[in-house]
Amino acid sequence: MLQNYFRAMLAVLILFSSHVSFAGQSLTTLANPQMAPDFNLVDMDGVSHQLSDYKGKTVIINFWATWCPPCREEMPSMERAWNKIKNQNIEMFAINVGEDEDTIFTFLGDYPASFTILLDLSGTLIEQWPVQGLPTTFVVSPEGKLVYRAIGGREWDDEKLLDQIRALNNKL
Amino acid sequence: MTSKTILFLSFFQFFPIILLAQVVHEVDESTKLETWKLIQSDLELQLVQRLPDQTRGFFQGRGFTKQQANDIATQCVLQSIVKNTASDKNNSAISVSLKEWHVKVDGQLRRIKLKEDWAKQWSLIQDDNLKVKKSAQIAFRWATFPSEQIFQPGGDYNWGMISFGLKPGEKFDLHVFWKVDNQLKNEWIKDIECPKDL
Numbered sequence: 001m002l003q004n005y006f007r008a009m010l011a012v013l014i015l016f017s018s019h020v021s022f023a024g025q026s027l028t029t030l031a032n033p034q035m036a037p038d039f040n041l042v043d044m045d046g047v048s049h050q051l052s053d054y055k056g057k058t059v060i061i062n063f064w065a066t067w068c069p070p071c072r073e074e075m076p077s078m079e080r081a082w083n084k085i086k087n088q089n090i091e092m093f094a095i096n097v098g099e100d101e102d103t104i105f106t107f108l109g110d111y112p113a114s115f116t117i118l119l120d121l122s123g124t125l126i127e128q129w130p131v132q133g134l135p136t137t138f139v140v141s142p143e144g145k146l147v148y149r150a151i152g153g154r155e156w157d158d159e160k161l162l163d164q165i166r167a168l169n170n171k172l
Numbered sequence: 173m174t175s176k177t178i179l180f181l182s183f184f185q186f187f188p189i190i191l192l193a194q195v196v197h198e199v200d201e202s203t204k205l206e207t208w209k210l211i212q213s214d215l216e217l218q219l220v221q222r223l224p225d226q227t228r229g230f231f232q233g234r235g236f237t238k239q240q241a242n243d244i245a246t247q248c249v250l251q252s253i254v255k256n257t258a259s260d261k262n263n264s265a266i267s268v269s270l271k272e273w274h275v276k277v278d279g280q281l282r283r284i285k286l287k288e289d290w291a292k293q294w295s296l297i298q299d300d301n302l303k304v305k306k307s308a309q310i311a312f313r314w315a316t317f318p319s320e321q322i323f324q325p326g327g328d329y330n331w332g333m334i335s336f337g338l339k340p341g342e343k344f345d346l347h348v349f350w351k352v353d354n355q356l357k358n359e360w361i362k363d364i365e366c367p368k369d370l
Contacts, residue, residue, distance in 0.1 A: 028328065065311075097314055123314075132320070
């Protein structure tokens with residue numbers, strides 16, 4: 001009987017673990033959404049990106065650094081998410097805080113990212129955003145308002161989470 | 173083993189957090205670094221030893237001079253991870269303020285050394301040769317745990333170093349505070365050891 005019990009427990013554990021990876025994660029809805037602070041930052045190719053130019057699109061903005069363990073952990077799922085949403089009127093910017101291009105370039109050898117990496121070398125921009133720790137991610141609505149926030153990493157390719165983001169485009 | 177015992181054990185297997193709200197102390201077999209984990213309702217707080225050499229290397233690689241990095245590394249820097257483990261969005265946010273935390277050493281209560289204390293210390297340096305570079309201060313600002321932070325249910329967590337302002341090898345008790353629904357909660361984590369400077 002005991003053997004059967006342990007077999008059953010093992011089966012339940014396997015079943016449980018295969019469904020637990022995305023369990024419980026969500027984005028925090030920000031009360032009284034404020035306009036996102038505008039920025040003009042350059043990407044790894046020296047091209048400038050101004051947030052206000054992306055009005056009409058939903059924009060995911062992630063603040064990160066190469067030395068930050070949860071930032072590294074979530075980066076592959078951000079890439080997978082980007083491949084799902086890049087043609088759905090959604091933009092994704094990962095704003096690196098305080099590191100130079102060489103450091104980031106080396107990092108991207110191990111963690112490939114095809115979404116846009118922006119540089120906040122002086123750490124000035126992050127001080128204007130309501131960020132306390134890395135990584136922190138915001139979702140900006142097509143109207144330019146901060147609507148969702150995630151403190152710490154997420155599994156960004158979770159369909160439930162992406163649907164929450166995609167739904168912002170439906171409100172246009 | 174009776175079926176009642178099996179049921180009881182099964183419950184512990186799946187819901188250990190609910191029943192065992194305690195501090196768990198572990199030693200990593202390979203690194204020998206110690207970890208203290210406090211699980212209390214939806215709060216999970218983990219403190220992990222960092223060898224002073226790890227901390228020296230980290231900060232020297234980010235613009236601090238050898239002497240400046242050594243000053244940080246020898247003030248008992250631990251890696252901390254704080255998480256709101258509640259998945260239900262209706263659960264409460266958890267607010268953590270390091271300003272409330274105290275260490276107890278030899279019966280004396282002391283505040284911990286916050287990132288603002290470090291910034292103030294550096295701002296008072298007059299000699300240009302000893303000043304801490306801006307880029308180094310940015311790295312420190314974001315690599316250290318925020319003095320105040322709110323963690324919402326649904327996966328919010330943060331990592332960061334905390335400096336306790338003690339010497340390598342020194343032992344202390346840590347009185348941690350956090351708020352849930354504006355109610356202040358607290359717990360002691362006993363016998364934490366600052367990593368030795370090997």
